[in-house]
Amino acid sequence: ARIVSTWGDRELGDAAKAVLAKLRAVLPRNLKAQFDALGVMAPPAHYQATVVIDLARVRRAVRAKKKIRFSYADANGTTSKRTIWPLTLSFYGAVWTVPGWCELRQDFRAFRADRMQDLEVLEERIPPDADKTLAAYLKREGVKDLNELT
Structure with a gap:
C-alpha cells in the first residue's frame, strides 16, 4: 500500500x-x-515524471471499455491528438504508461502518461475485437505468461 x-x-x-x-x-x-513489521519502504516519488492527467479516469475508462482522447507530446515535443482504446495502466520505473490501440497509427502503442494532456473519456465504447486486446498486445510485446506481470 x-x-x-x-x-x-x-x-x-x-x-x-x-x-x-x-x-x-x-x-x-x-x-x-x-x-x-513487514519492513517495506517506499521512498518519495521526487524523481517520478509529473503526470497531469487523472489516472483514475483512465482506469475507469479501461474498466468501462470506453475510448479516450488526449493531446500527446512525443520525445521531441511534437504534439498530436490521439484517440486510443486503452487496455491497462502500467508502471515502469518512474513512468506510468497507457498501452492501447491507437486509431491514428492503427497499431498498438504505449503512451507515457507524463506526455498526455487534455484527457477526455469518450462515450464511444470500444468495439469487441479479438485482435486488439490486452492479451494480444502483451503477446506482441513478448509476454508469454500473464502471471509474470502481477
Whole structure:
C-alpha cells in the first residue's frame, strides 16, 4: 500500500490501504505483529515524471471499455491528438504508461502518461475485437505468461 500510495494516484492508494486493513482485520493475533513489521519502504516519488492527467479516469475508462482522447507530446515535443482504446495502466520505473490501440497509427502503442494532456473519456465504447486486446498486445510485446506481470 505504501508503494501504491507513493507512486499511484490517491484513489488507487486509498484502495490499497483498504485492502491491507481488511487483511489485517482477519489475521490471527500472533500474525498481526509480523504483518505490521513487514519492513517495506517506499521512498518519495521526487524523481517520478509529473503526470497531469487523472489516472483514475483512465482506469475507469479501461474498466468501462470506453475510448479516450488526449493531446500527446512525443520525445521531441511534437504534439498530436490521439484517440486510443486503452487496455491497462502500467508502471515502469518512474513512468506510468497507457498501452492501447491507437486509431491514428492503427497499431498498438504505449503512451507515457507524463506526455498526455487534455484527457477526455469518450462515450464511444470500444468495439469487441479479438485482435486488439490486452492479451494480444502483451503477446506482441513478448509476454508469454500473464502471471509474470502481477
